[in-house]
Amino acid sequence: xxxxxxxxxxxxxxxxxxxxxxxxxxxxxxxxxxxxxxxxxxxxxxxxxxxxxxxxxxxxxxxxxxxxxxxxxxxxxxxxxxxxxxxxxxxxxxxxxxxxxxxxxxxxxxxxxxxxxxxxxxxxxxxxxxxxxxxxxxxxxxxxxxxxxxxxxxxxxxxxxxxxxxxxxxxxxxxxxxxxxxxxxxxxxxxxxxxxxxxxxxxxxxxxxxxxxxxxxxxxxxxxxxxxxxxxxxxxxxxxxxxxxxxxxxxxx
Numbered sequence: 442x443x444x445x446x447x448x449x450x451x452x453x454x455x456x457x458x459x460x461x462x463x464x465x466x467x468x469x470x471x472x473x474x475x476x477x478x479x480x481x482x483x484x485x486x487x488x489x490x491x492x493x494x495x496x497x498x499x500x501x502x503x504x505x506x507x508x509x510x511x512x513x514x515x516x517x518x519x520x521x522x523x524x525x526x527x528x529x530x531x532x533x534x535x536x537x538x539x540x541x542x543x544x545x546x547x548x549x550x551x552x553x554x555x556x557x558x559x560x561x562x563x564x565x566x567x568x569x570x571x572x573x574x575x576x577x578x579x580x581x582x583x584x585x586x587x588x589x590x591x592x593x594x595x596x597x598x599x600x601x602x603x604x605x606x607x608x609x610x611x612x613x614x615x616x617x618x619x620x621x622x623x624x625x626x627x628x629x630x631x632x633x634x635x636x637x638x639x640x641x642x643x644x645x646x647x648x649x650x651x652x653x654x655x656x657x658x659x660x661x662x663x664x665x666x667x668x669x670x671x672x673x674x675x676x677x678x679x680x681x682x683x684x685x686x687x688x689x690x691x692x693x694x
Contacts, residue, residue, distance in 0.1 A: 488540045490571065492544055494574055495582065498574050499648060501520045502601075504532055505648070506649070508542055510535070529545050567594070568671065571599055577632050578632055578633055586638060586641075587637075597662070597663065601646055602647065604650060607622075622654070625645060629643040646659065
């Protein structure tokens with residue numbers, strides 16, 4: 442039954458009418474058949490999330506955190522101090538296989554030049570992109586974002602490894618976490634604006650502590666911007682804390 446919320450709302454609303462008509466005609470067999478056909482169809486709905494950025498930005502660690510996994514667990518994306526992702530690879534959510542998180546190769550390497558990157562990773566299969574950087578967003582990130590814009594896809598900027606910054610800055614006298622976070626955020630935003638990316642929103646995230654910083658803000662933003670028939674899949678977006686779907690159109694969650 443929960444799978445019903447994965448389908449387009451027009452199709453969802455049509456199901457009860459068909460069933461009501463079948464039941465009015467005392468056609469339980471017809472009603473059962475319609476339910477079976479419908480469930481088979483919606484079981485094929487997928488949410489494909491691409492995680493990209495330069496090598497060393499923390500992409501693979503973010504992929505694992507997104508799936509509620511540690512880097513050393515079986516089935517986790519490979520991580521390391523050198524480039525470990527050589528091809529696009531899909532990692533299904535452990536509990537929800539219809540949600541796939543793709544770990545993409547680092548952009549700007551010899552094998553993946555920015556101007557060829559999206560074609561090589563077959564961008565059409567992704568619902569949206571998460572562009573990860575552990576420092577400021579660089580030319581390769583900006584080139585990628587502009588190409589995604591041209592192709593009418595959504596993307597989100599994630600400034601990773603914020604926990605490292607907080608530990609380093611926390612050693613200073615008169616440390617103010619909120620002011621430090623805002624300084625990092627505005628620095629990233631200004632760099633993107635200077636490169637012609639309008640008014641971008643930057644999410645500050647620690648892959649080792651998704652409960653802090655901007656993870657929930659990113660979660661809510663993505664959920665609002667997804668098509669209705671995929672929105673309910675995001676109810677498992679926060680790995681440690683499963684929750685109900687916030688979609689006002691969903692009649693199941």
